[in-house]
Amino acid sequence: MTDPSRTPTVAVSNQKGGVGKTTTAINVSGALNELGNDVLFVDLDPQGNATENLGMMEAYDAEPPTLFDCLTDPERRDSVHDIVHDHAEMDVLPSNIDMTAAEPELTLSRRSGEQLALLLERVDDDYDFVVVDCPPNLGNLMDNALYASRNLLIPALAESTSKRAFELLFDHVEALELDYDITISERGVVVNRIDVRKNQATEMVDWINEAFDGVPVWEVRERAAVQKALENGSSLLEYDPECDMCEVFLDVAADLEEQFAAREVEA
Ligand SMILES: Nc1ncnc2c1ncn2[C@@H]1O[C@H](COP(=O)(O)OP(=O)(O)OP(=O)(O)O)[C@@H](O)[C@H]1O
Ligand SMILES: [Mg+2]
Known part of the structure; x- marks a missing residue:
């Protein structure tokens, strides 16, 4: 069971x-x-693309303490308060160049998959969503994201090629559920960059809808x-509110709100 007392947390994973x-x-x-939630965004990717996109390159190049230290050294967990950055739309735990060493470092640590959960406990009370x-790999960082969030x-x-990717992802999720005796819930699939002029795209969307019975699929x-x-440092909703895809992201957000509200009622 996901713990309903915890702040709704979602890992965006593949x-x-x-x-x-x-x-x-x-x-x-x-x-x-946009729907009125306070959001903490965590960039767990050592590539730091989101950190760069959100205009925080100085945080990516910063000296310790960084996300790497907070994640890999229990004695520095409290420094997490110092590395939360402000963005107009969300608070951000930025990635850092040192995160490239996080995979091997976490392998050496006790409770290697639980470190992000222990870190987020320090800050997530301040937010409606994380x-x-x-x-892009099935390593310790991904395990930490899945363990901390329990939601995918x-x-x-x-x-x-997405079919094989789903298979590998679900094999991995199942193994993690068994290892840690936890349940990880699929909250939705976002099929991205659809080019409707291509037949293959329409066929794959149909296949995904069938394969993910009972899980929302957005296009x-x-x-x-x-x-x-x-590239402009913001979400589409800020950059171009007239773009037709804003509606899709708002649908995903509203559906997540609903799914997590239902979780609280069930508890
Ligand atoms: N709907 C879209 N329309 C146009 N371009 C898009 C769309 N979605 C994503 N892109 C572009 O596709 C590229 C890959 O997207 P993104 O960086 O989000 O993928 P990712 O899965 O995070 O990659 P990585 O595995 O490297 O972390 C980016 O250049 C992004 O701007
Ligand atoms: Mg990425």
Whole structure:
């Protein structure tokens, strides 16, 4: 069971690279903010794309303490308060160049998958939602994101290669559930960069809808404004509120609100 007393936390995960994790994480955070939620965005990817997109390169290049220290050294967990950065739409725990050493470092630590959860406990009371942007591999960082969140939002491309990516992801999630005796809930799939002129895209969207029975599937079309918004340091909702894809991200946010409200009622 996900713990309903905890702040709703969602890991935006798919070990396949370039499928729209960062784009989805930033835009869903922007949409949650638009709906009146206080959002903490966690950039767990050592590449730091979201940190750069959100205009925080100085944090990526900063000297310790950084997210790396807070995550890998229990004695420095409290420094997390010092590294939360302000953005117009959300608070941000930025990635840092040192995060490239986090995978091996976490392997050496006790309770290697639980470190992000222990860190977020320090700050998440201040927020309505926590959104974690994951790196593109099935490693310790991804495990930390899944363990801390227990909730999964899966961005994917409308390509046949996505089938194998889903298989690998779910094998991994199942193994983690068994290892830690936890339940991880799929909260939705965001099919990204859809080009409706391609038959393969429509076929894949149909396949995903069938395969993910009972899990919401959203469709984001290929739009220059989506890319430009990130280059401009904000979500699409801030950058181009007229863009037709804003509605999709607002739908995802509203649905997450609903799913988590239902979770509280059940408890
Ligand atoms: N709907 C869209 N329309 C146009 N461009 C998009 C759209 N979604 C994503 N992109 C672009 O696709 C590229 C990959 O997206 P993104 O960085 O979000 O993927 P990712 O899964 O986070 O990648 P990585 O695995 O490297 O972390 C980016 O350049 C992004 O701007
Ligand atoms: Mg990314």
